[in-house]
Amino acid sequence: MRGLSLFKSSRPPSDMAKADVDVTPVMNVFVILIPFLVSMAVFTQVSIIEFSVPSDVGQSSGQSSDKPRLRLTVLLTESFLAVTEGERMLDSLPLLDNGQYPFDSLKQALSLRRPQSDFSDEVIVAVRDRVAFRHVVRAMDVSRESGFTKIGISGAADDPAQGR
Amino acid sequence: MSFLSRKVTRELADDGVFRPQITSLLDVMTILLIFLIKSYSVDSHVVAPPPNVDLPLSTSDKAAQSRCGVTITKQEIIAGDMSLADVAEVEKSDSLIIEPLYAMMKTILPGCMVDEKGSIVILCDRDVSFAVVKKVMSTASRAGISDFSILVLREGD
Numbered sequence: 615m616r617g618l619s620l621f622k623s624s625r626p627p628s629d630m631a632k633a634d635v636d637v638t639p640v641m642n643v644f645v646i647l648i649p650f651l652v653s654m655a656v657f658t659q660v661s662i663i664e665f666s667v668p669s670d671v672g673q674s675s676g677q678s679s680d681k682p683r684l685r686l687t688v689l690l691t692e693s694f695l696a697v698t699e700g701e702r703m704l705d706s707l708p709l710l711d712n713g714q715y716p717f718d719s720l721k722q723a724l725s726l727r728r729p730q731s732d733f734s735d736e737v738i739v740a741v742r743d744r745v746a747f748r749h750v751v752r753a754m755d756v757s758r759e760s761g762f763t764k765i766g767i768s769g770a771a772d773d774p775a776q777g778r
Numbered sequence: 779m780s781f782l783s784r785k786v787t788r789e790l791a792d793d794g795v796f797r798p799q800i801t802s803l804l805d806v807m808t809i810l811l812i813f814l815i816k817s818y819s820v821d822s823h824v825v826a827p828p829p830n831v832d833l834p835l836s837t838s839d840k841a842a843q844s845r846c847g848v849t850i851t852k853q854e855i856i857a858g859d860m861s862l863a864d865v866a867e868v869e870k871s872d873s874l875i876i877e878p879l880y881a882m883m884k885t886i887l888p889g890c891m892v893d894e895k896g897s898i899v900i901l902c903d904r905d906v907s908f909a910v911v912k913k914v915m916s917t918a919s920r921a922g923i924s925d926f927s928i929l930v931l932r933e934g935d
Contacts, residue, residue, distance in 0.1 A: 637800060637801075637804055640804065641800060641803075641804065641807070644804075644807040644808075644811060647811060648807060648810055648811060648814065651811070651814035651815065652814060655814055655817050659931070659932040660827055660833070660842045660929055660930065660931060660932065661836065661838045661839055661840050661841060661842055661929075661930055661931075661932050662838065662840050662841075662842045662843070662899060662927040662928060662929055662930065663836060663838045663840070663927060663928045663930055664840065664925070664926070664927045665926055665927070665928070666925075666926070667915060667919055667924075667926065741908045741912075742908070743907060743908055743909035743912070744907050744908070744909065745907065745908045746904065746905055746906070746907060746908075747834060747902050747903070747904055747905070747906050747907070747908060747911055748834040748835070748904035748905065750908055750911070751834040751835075751836050751904075751928065751930055752834075752836075754836075755836050755837045755838065758837075758838070759837065767915070767926075769908070769909075769912045
């Protein structure tokens with residue numbers, strides 16, 4: 615009986631049960647704030663790719679008297695991809711039948727060549743002038759996915775006879 | 779009594795005023811507000827891609843930082859909020875240096891210093907040929923920029 619009376623006393627009074635919080639002002643603020651934030655929000659996620667310019671390009675051209683050390687180079691042309699080391703061509707990868715670059719094959723080739731290179735974390739992407747920029751970015755992605763952490767970009771001569 | 783009329787009756791207060799249940803709506807709005815404020819605060823300092831540039835897609839997940847930017851659209855090269863050169867003309871030119879861009883880079887160089895090294899981010903359209911990018915890089919390098927980065931769209935977003 616005593617327990618029952620305690621239970622009864624813990625109930626809120628009938629007036630409090632009817633109390634209702636007026637959330638209308640909060641809703642008004644939300645209705646104004648949310649469209650404002652939606653209009654200002656940037657939903658496109660951007661990121662960056664950092665790269666270096668090889669020392670024989672730009673201001674430092676010709677300043678170094680040291681013999682250049684050979685790094686793996688990904689040659690990107692309009693008709694094929696190649697992996698080279700200095701003057702030596704290691705892999706040549708022609709375009710696929712659908713005209714796309716064989717980036718999957720490039721990834722395999724780079725993964726294979728990387729442990730044999732003197733610079734296992736550095737690669738240079740050498741690109742010919744008429745190649746679209748999106749292919750350059752894809753080649754850099756593939757290089758990074760193959761384990762190279764330092765990526766350089768340079769131009770590649772259209773006529774190999776005139777030098778790289 | 780039908781279901782609809784019973785529901786309406788339940789939402790009528792003693793004074794006969796209609797009071798819809800907005801608790802669940804309030805919950806949704808609170809969650810939405812927190813999400814929007816969070817994304818707003820994260821992205822507020824990031825370089826926003828210009829609307830007339832289709833950035834290339836990439837798997838890179840390195841967070842973008844606010845730096846000096848050179849924008850290469852399909853038509854023009856922009857730096858310091860000024861259109862400096864025509865892309866088609868730059869592509870045809872034999873010179874590796876774009877003179878108006880070089881002059882602008884020398885002007886804005888003090889604002890581009892990060893850790894005592896000149897640093898820029900290149901916002902380049904995905905269809906622009908590499909010849910143009912090479913000349914922009916060469917010009918910036920001549921002006922004293924040594925750190926380069928490319929702004930890309932994260933693949934899958």
